Amino acid sequence: MHTLVVNCGSSSLKYAIFDTQTEQSLLTGKVERLGQSGDEKQRTHQVAVAEMLADIGQRGAEFDLSSVGHRVVHGGTRYNTAVIIDEAVCAEIQARIPDAPMHNPYALAAIQAAMTALPDIPHVAVFDTAFHADMPRRARTYAIDYDVAQQHGIRRFGFHGISHAYVADKAAGFLQRPLKDLRLITLHLGNGASACAVEYGHSVETSMGNTPLEGLVMGSRSGDVDAGVLLTLLRSGDFDVEQLDDLLNQHSGLAGLSGLGNDLREIEDQAASGNDRARLAINVFAHRARKYIGAYAAAMGGVDAVVFTGGIGENSATMRRRILQRLEFLGLVIDEDRNQDALVAADQDYALLTSKRSRVEAIVVKTNEELMIARECATLVGSLHKDTAQALANASIPIAVSGRHAHLTAETFAQLFGPDATLTHHKDLSQPGQFAAQEKIDLIGPRSTITGVRILGPLRSVDQIEISRSDEFKLGIDAPVRDSGQVAGSAPVTVKGPHATVQLAEGLICARRHVHMHPDDATRFQVQDRQEVAIAVRGGARDLVFGDVLIRVKESYKLEMHIDTDEANAAELGSVATGSSGELIYTDVDDAYAELTNPAQRVKHND
Numbered sequence: 001m002h003t004l005v006v007n008c009g010s011s012s013l014k015y016a017i018f019d020t021q022t023e024q025s026l027l028t029g030k031v032e033r034l035g036q037s038g039d040e041k042q043r044t045h046q047v048a049v050a051e052m053l054a055d056i057g058q059r060g061a062e063f064d065l066s067s068v069g070h071r072v073v074h075g076g077t078r079y080n081t082a083v084i085i086d087e088a089v090c091a092e093i094q095a096r097i098p099d100a101p102m103h104n105p106y107a108l109a110a111i112q113a114a115m116t117a118l119p120d121i122p123h124v125a126v127f128d129t130a131f132h133a134d135m136p137r138r139a140r141t142y143a144i145d146y147d148v149a150q151q152h153g154i155r156r157f158g159f160h161g162i163s164h165a166y167v168a169d170k171a172a173g174f175l176q177r178p179l180k181d182l183r184l185i186t187l188h189l190g191n192g193a194s195a196c197a198v199e200y201g202h203s204v205e206t207s208m209g210n211t212p213l214e215g216l217v218m219g220s221r222s223g224d225v226d227a228g229v230l231l232t233l234l235r236s237g238d239f240d241v242e243q244l245d246d247l248l249n250q251h252s253g254l255a256g257l258s259g260l261g262n263d264l265r266e267i268e269d270q271a272a273s274g275n276d277r278a279r280l281a282i283n284v285f286a287h288r289a290r291k292y293i294g295a296y297a298a299a300m301g302g303v304d305a306v307v308f309t310g311g312i313g314e315n316s317a318t319m320r321r322r323i324l325q326r327l328e329f330l331g332l333v334i335d336e337d338r339n340q341d342a343l344v345a346a347d348q349d350y351a352l353l354t355s356k357r358s359r360v361e362a363i364v365v366k367t368n369e370e371l372m373i374a375r376e377c378a379t380l381v382g383s384l385h386k387d388t389a390q391a392l393a394n395a396s397i398p399i400a401v402s403g404r405h406a407h408l409t410a411e412t413f414a415q416l417f418g419p420d421a422t423l424t425h426h427k428d429l430s431q432p433g434q435f436a437a438q439e440k441i442d443l444i445g446p447r448s449t450i451t452g453v454r455i456l457g458p459l460r461s462v463d464q465i466e467i468s469r470s471d472e473f474k475l476g477i478d479a480p481v482r483d484s485g486q487v488a489g490s491a492p493v494t495v496k497g498p499h500a501t502v503q504l505a506e507g508l509i510c511a512r513r514h515v516h517m518h519p520d521d522a523t524r525f526q527v528q529d530r531q532e533v534a535i536a537v538r539g540g541a542r543d544l545v546f547g548d549v550l551i552r553v554k555e556s557y558k559l560e561m562h563i564d565t566d567e568a569n570a571a572e573l574g575s576v577a578t579g580s581s582g583e584l585i586y587t588d589v590d591d592a593y594a595e596l597t598n599p600a601q602r603v604k605h606n607d
C-alpha cells in the first residue's frame, strides 16, 4: 500500500509517494509559483493538486494509495497527534488561519481539493504543532497578564514538530539508545529555524512560540526581539503594523543583518572576503543558537546529544562548528574532521560530529518530514482497521477532580448545625440534582484536624465522608477504599459543626475512583454497571493509566470520571479544569498502557 504526502507551502506544493511497508520513496514532485500575484503563470492550490494528480498518473507506475497525509503547520491546541480529516478538523485549520496566515489557508485549499479528487481514501492531517502540544505549562506560557492571554489565546505552540520528532528518533537510533532515556537538543536550521528540548521523547521546550517568529535567527525572520523594540518602532510613526510584520518576517534574520539575502552560502562567501555585515550575521546566528543549547541543557538538567538538521544544519560545517564551540563545559567536544566530512557522501543520512572523549554527542541528521508524515499517516490509518479503533475514537471521558467532601444525613446535619438549620445551595455540581452546599464542617482525627470540608447536597440516608489518602495521614485515621454508599464497617471520625461535635461510628472512606455514565454511554463503550476497567489519562503533564476504576451506570448520570486530588496530582492534572482533559477507556490495563505508549493511537483532547 502507498501513502501520498502533500506538503503545501505558500508558493509551492511538494509531494511524495511512499511504500508504507518499506518506507521507500517511490515518487517525488513539486508544483511551484502558486498564488504569486503579478506572475502570469500563477496558479491556485486547487490547480496545483490537479497538476500533482496528473503528474502521478503520467508517471506510469501503478500506485495503490491507501491514504493521503497532509502537512498542516498550525493545529492549535486541539491536536497533539495526526488525525483523520473531517469537517471538524477542517474547521480548526480554518480557525487557525490568523495564527499561520502563510501556511494554513494553502494547506486547507489543498486538503479540500485532494479530498474532492480522492474521496474514497482517508486523508490525514499531520501537524507541525502536535509534537509540542504537551509542553509543560511553564514552557508554553508567556508572562503577560493571564486574563489577556486567555482571552486572545496567546500561548506558545512551537513549530517544526514533524522534523524535531523525526530527527530525535533518528538520533536515538544512531546512539543505539531508547529515545525515552535521552535528553536531546534538536536544532532545525533552515530558512525557518527552531530549537527543541526533547526530554525522554517529549518536547518540553521549543524556540518558536505563538507564531514561527520567536527564537533563533532565521533566513529572513528576526527570532527573539525585545518586545519593547516593537513599541518603539510603532511609536516612531515610521512603521504601521503591516510594515512591522514585513520588517520582522521578511527583512530581518540573516537577510536583514547581512543585506545579502537569506542564502547562508552567499553570506559565508562574503564573510570570507571580509564583508563585515556578513560576519555579523553569522556571529549573531551562531551565538543565538549556542545560547539556546545552554538554556535547554539547563531546562532539562543535562543533555545527551545535540542534533543538527535543516538546510543549514545539514550543510554548513562552519556554522555547526561556530555553534558548538566553547561547549566543552557541557562535556561536548567537537571533532573538526568528523564535522567537515559529515554527510558528504550522498547516501549518508546521519553522522557523528564529536570526538571520542566527548561525553555529550553532537550528531547531524538529514531530516525527512515527508517520510515522517507518511509514517504517522500509515500508522493511524492502519490502526483504523482494528476492531477497537472506532470505539477508541469515541472514547473520551471528562474527568472531575473531587476534593474532600461530606454527604450527611438529615439527623447528623441537624446535630451539627442546629435543629432549625437547612442546607443552603452554593453551586450545582455536574451530576444532575447534586449541589455543593455553603455549609462546611471540620474533621477531627487523632493526629490533626482538617477544617472547612464542604457538604454536598442533597442530604442522604447514610453519612459518608470522602477524603484522599493524604488526608488520612493528616487525620491519622486508616480509612478504607470503598464504593460510594458502602460505608458499613468503614472508619469512625469526629465531625464538628457550629452547633456541636459529633462522633460518627463509621462513614469515613477513600472513595474508589469511578466513572458515572448513562446507559447509552455504557452501550457505546461496551461496558456494564459495576464493571472494573482501566482508564488511560492524558492531558495532564504525565500520562497515567488508572486500573481498578468502577463503572457506575444510571439513567440520571452524566458521563464523568471522578478521581480524588491525590490521583489528579499523580497525573499532574492539577490545574487542568475539570472535564477539560481527554481520557480513553479500556477494560484492560495492558491495552490502556499500550495506547499511551503508542502515540499513533492517541485520540486528541483539549489542552
Ligand code: ADP
Pocket (backbone or CB within 6 Å): 189, 190, 191, 192, 219, 262, 263, 264, 265, 266, 310, 311, 312, 315, 316
Ligand atoms: P526551508 O526552511 O525553506 O526548508 P532549508 O532547510 O532548505 O529551508 O534550508 C535553506 C537554508 O540552507 C538556506 O539558508 C541555505 O543557504 C542553507 N544551505 C543549504 N546548503 C548550504 C550549504 N552548503 N552551506 C551553507 N548553507 C546552506
